[in-house]
Amino acid sequence: MKRRSFIDIFFGGSLLATIAAFLYPVVRYVLPSKSTGVIQNSVTAAKVGELPPNAAKIFKFGSTPAVLVNTAEGTLVALSAVCTHLTCTVRYDGETGTLFCPCHNGRFDLSGNVLSGPPPRPLETYAVEVTGPDVIVSRKS
Amino acid sequence: MAPKIGQSVWKFLDERFMLSQLITFGKKKTVPEHRRSFWYFFGGICLFLTAIQIATGIMLLLYYTPHIDAAHESIHFIMSGVKFGWLIRSIHSWTANILIGLLFVHMFSTFFLKAYRKPRELTWVTGFFLLVLFMAFGFSGYLLPWNELSYFATRVGTDIAGSLPFIGKGLKTFILGGPEVSQATLSRFFWFHIALLPMAALVLIGIHIFLVQTLGMSKPIGEQGKKEIPFFPDFLYKDALGWTIILVVIGVLCVFLPWEIGTKADPLASTPLGIKPEWYFTFMFTTLKLVPAHILSIEGEKLAILGFMAGGLLWMLVPLLDRRAGREKRSPLFTCVGLAVAAYIVIMTVLTYALPKL
Amino acid sequence: MNIRATRLFVSAALFAPLLAFGQKNSCVDCHSQLEDELKAPVAALAADVHAEYGLGCKDCHGGAPDKDDVDLAKDKSFKGAPKRSDIPRFCGGCHSNAAAMRAFNPALRTDQLSQYETSRHGQLLKAGDTKAAVCTDCHGVHGIQSARLPKSLTFPWNIPQTCGRCHSDKTLMANYGIPTDQLDDYKASVHAKALFDKKDLSAPVCNDCHGNHGAFPPSVTSVASVCRQCHPSTGELFIKSPHKKAFDELGVGECEACHGNHKILAPSTAMIGADEPAVCAQCHEKGSRGSEAASELRRDLDGFESGFRAVKDLLAQARRKGVEVGDAEYKLQDVTTTLVTAKNLTHDLDTAGIAKTVADGETALAEVRAAGEKALDEARFRRRGLGVTTVLLVLLAAALALKIRRMARARQEREGSGDSKTS
Numbered sequence: 009m010k011r012r013s014f015i016d017i018f019f020g021g022s023l024l025a026t027i028a029a030f031l032y033p034v035v036r037y038v039l040p041s042k043s044t045g046v047i048q049n050s051v052t053a054a055k056v057g058e059l060p061p062n063a064a065k066i067f068k069f070g071s072t073p074a075v076l077v078n079t080a081e082g083t084l085v086a087l088s089a090v091c092t093h094l095t096c097t098v099r100y101d102g103e104t105g106t107l108f109c110p111c112h113n114g115r116f117d118l119s120g121n122v123l124s125g126p127p128p129r130p131l132e133t134y135a136v137e138v139t140g141p142d143v144i145v146s147r148k149s
Numbered sequence: 150m151a152p153k154i155g156q157s158v159w160k161f162l163d164e165r166f167m168l169s170q171l172i173t174f175g176k177k178k179t180v181p182e183h184r185r186s187f188w189y190f191f192g193g194i195c196l197f198l199t200a201i202q203i204a205t206g207i208m209l210l211l212y213y214t215p216h217i218d219a220a221h222e223s224i225h226f227i228m229s230g231v232k233f234g235w236l237i238r239s240i241h242s243w244t245a246n247i248l249i250g251l252l253f254v255h256m257f258s259t260f261f262l263k264a265y266r267k268p269r270e271l272t273w274v275t276g277f278f279l280l281v282l283f284m285a286f287g288f289s290g291y292l293l294p295w296n297e298l299s300y301f302a303t304r305v306g307t308d309i310a311g312s313l314p315f316i317g318k319g320l321k322t323f324i325l326g327g328p329e330v331s332q333a334t335l336s337r338f339f340w341f342h343i344a345l346l347p348m349a350a351l352v353l354i355g356i357h358i359f360l361v362q363t364l365g366m367s368k369p370i371g372e373q374g375k376k377e378i379p380f381f382p383d384f385l386y387k388d389a390l391g392w393t394i395i396l397v398v399i400g401v402l403c404v405f406l407p408w409e410i411g412t413k414a415d416p417l418a419s420t421p422l423g424i425k426p427e428w429y430f431t432f433m434f435t436t437l438k439l440v441p442a443h444i445l446s447i448e449g450e451k452l453a454i455l456g457f458m459a460g461g462l463l464w465m466l467v468p469l470l471d472r473r474a475g476r477e478k479r480s481p482l483f484t485c486v487g488l489a490v491a492a493y494i495v496i497m498t499v500l501t502y503a504l505p506k507l
Numbered sequence: 508m509n510i511r512a513t514r515l516f517v518s519a520a521l522f523a524p525l526l527a528f529g530q531k532n533s534c535v536d537c538h539s540q541l542e543d544e545l546k547a548p549v550a551a552l553a554a555d556v557h558a559e560y561g562l563g564c565k566d567c568h569g570g571a572p573d574k575d576d577v578d579l580a581k582d583k584s585f586k587g588a589p590k591r592s593d594i595p596r597f598c599g600g601c602h603s604n605a606a607a608m609r610a611f612n613p614a615l616r617t618d619q620l621s622q623y624e625t626s627r628h629g630q631l632l633k634a635g636d637t638k639a640a641v642c643t644d645c646h647g648v649h650g651i652q653s654a655r656l657p658k659s660l661t662f663p664w665n666i667p668q669t670c671g672r673c674h675s676d677k678t679l680m681a682n683y684g685i686p687t688d689q690l691d692d693y694k695a696s697v698h699a700k701a702l703f704d705k706k707d708l709s710a711p712v713c714n715d716c717h718g719n720h721g722a723f724p725p726s727v728t729s730v731a732s733v734c735r736q737c738h739p740s741t742g743e744l745f746i747k748s749p750h751k752k753a754f755d756e757l758g759v760g761e762c763e764a765c766h767g768n769h770k771i772l773a774p775s776t777a778m779i780g781a782d783e784p785a786v787c788a789q790c791h792e793k794g795s796r797g798s799e800a801a802s803e804l805r806r807d808l809d810g811f812e813s814g815f816r817a818v819k820d821l822l823a824q825a826r827r828k829g830v831e832v833g834d835a836e837y838k839l840q841d842v843t844t845t846l847v848t849a850k851n852l853t854h855d856l857d858t859a860g861i862a863k864t865v866a867d868g869e870t871a872l873a874e875v876r877a878a879g880e881k882a883l884d885e886a887r888f889r890r891r892g893l894g895v896t897t898v899l900l901v902l903l904a905a906a907l908a909l910k911i912r913r914m915a916r917a918r919q920e921r922e923g924s925g926d927s928k929t930s
Contacts (some may be wrong), residue, residue: 015906015909015910015913016910017644018902018906018909019903019906019907019909019910021900022326022891022899022903022905022906023903023906025899025903026896026899026900026903027900029895029896029899030896033232033233033236034208034890035235036233037208037231037232037233037234037236037237038208038211039209039232041231041232071843072837072840093709095840096844096847097841097844099403100859110740111736111740111847112709112738113736113737113739125709125737126707126709126710126737128708128709131453143868147218164890208706225831225833229831229833229834235829235830235831235889236889255606268656304846378918383911383915385920386907386910386911386914387911389907390904390907390908390911393900393902393903393904393907394904396900397897397900397901400893400896400897400900401897402890403891404827404829404890404892405829407829410831410833
């Protein structure tokens, strides 16, 4: 065996250290982390029976607010709650059965269509499914 | 004790894998050293970067989803939710661009050194196909994040393919998996990127490297010097030095300029202004934009595309065309042609960014 | 005349409007060869909405456009250009006739003339002032485009200029006793910015507050109802406040007193406080209860807002350093809504309610701040990691370089000593 010179030790050591420095992120990457969902394409918005007829609740969908409405007839509808005018959060107005934006008086029907006021585009609608005790809201494909 | 264990492990493997014979063979391999031998490193760097792409690509596969409802979101997750995901993804994106750039350098350096001459014609031809393959890698990979830029760049690119005479429509439908960019396209590009192209590339790289092994490195015409250095370990260490430096460059790029996620593709949105393909396609893209609408009653664009294809064919056949180099004589004509081509590519690429309003 | 000729004449007359374009039009033929004001109508006609409906010179001005000779063309039915004071009735001849308008555009209103007569312009005109605005001053003449088209003089973003043509002309407006700075004031306003910069067509222009055909400045008491059209929540809050009763008693315009009428600027917390330029100082003496309440409100809101701006900068900093902060930025949008809500709540002067909203906002803000700090930590971690890896790689490169040099030297020595074998 050749005499181990300083250069050889230096080389071997730095090589090992570099390999370790590269393996560390690889291992961390491959190990599953605590944060869950990749896709926030569907979310449990509420429990069945949580909302009485003609009532609504705001929930988080992905990273924007959305609204789940239990209409007076008992159907569940879900829409984006971001007003298409200047992004204020709309709220459900039980008396008129419409979604109302308090910032500049924009009004939408429960299909998202603009009924009056300044909003230029309709609200995005979502699909609602009841699975067991959960009301699941997901993006329409 | 450790050396003893090392020795017995070595003996075990040697008896089964004939390792000592391989080493003896390997020790015979030499590389010429002369004024221009610096260019020999570029092939190895390209191989190294390809290995990085395969490694990071396999890792990205762990978290990426090739569906239009999830692709963009999975990239977002990789960048923000996965530990070091930002690093793996940025390495993959940056290295792709660096690799393609260095492939061009490798190609032009071998061209100017006339390394394509007999008996290395097939090395050049396989190399040319590899360049085309890697640009296809770039094109297919670019769509996978499913963001606005990638969606429209794919649309523009396949529209150009579709304008080829006779085969255009069929070709475009085959590439897109349908009449337009859709889920079928994403699945298909994913298949190209992780299965079809890697298989083809591995075969071609195998042939290419095998040829380099058997034929050795080409020396410039008229190079008299006989100096040679052993491949193992001298040349390899020099190779490794280059690789180390490029790793530092990639690291700096990834930390200070992480690759962006972009906005999710919306097929209904209008094409953003100034949309263009990735930089390595821009020389062709700008040519198409500058070519007049009609040349002698033939559509200018079609003529330009056919021109590129003819040019590519001639470029690939250079080993057969350059007779002088085949006789170990200097061929300044081909050097000039090469310079013209290189200048054209550089100028058209720079023009794309210098005059975006074209 | 015999039966056949009559039939021919009647059918020709019936179908004449359809042939308006192909028909001979001596008005256009002659006037296109004249100069300036006499030529202008011809050039403008191409874009005119009346021409689109098949109407021509004859339908407003009378005359016989099939005749080449000018005296024959200007026959008994020729009305010529109407006098200014006659223009409203001239246009109203068709436009306030519901039956006539039904044939062209049944959805178009027909009350413009009656509205005009109630307007200040209409009243002045009736009293004999021909400087008052008439139909053509706002809609143009001959090249009138539908108000839905962007080049129309009555398209939202053209209206300020259309009204301003007279209302900012000091000489013209000299005897009317009203200011002429409305257009300039409006142009500085937040409504103008929304309209001209952000191209928000829902932003109010002159007619949205003053009416268009029945234009009249709103009286002091009705200014608020005008504003409430678009700002209902603010109006509702104001009614609940002690200011409502006070303003009514003092005869002060509700929204106008603090926000102005034309030069309505983007509201900020600077409007609240004990000292000028805060609007509270207009009525409340420093040290009084109202003034103290204003100061407290200001402190609350300013604290919240500066915290919000700091967090916004924090996230921008993290983003600049390459860390993904999209989720935190969305959460910050929620805080923006809370901030806007809190500022809006100042109209009811319910300090307790406002304090609660601010507190909720601060809680949400704290979450975002934590996310931002975490992002900055991540940026620092990445840079440290890069530093460590780079150092290791540099060391490795150095080791390689040393090895290479040693090998090269060894080779040289061997070759120098005559040994041509490579190692």
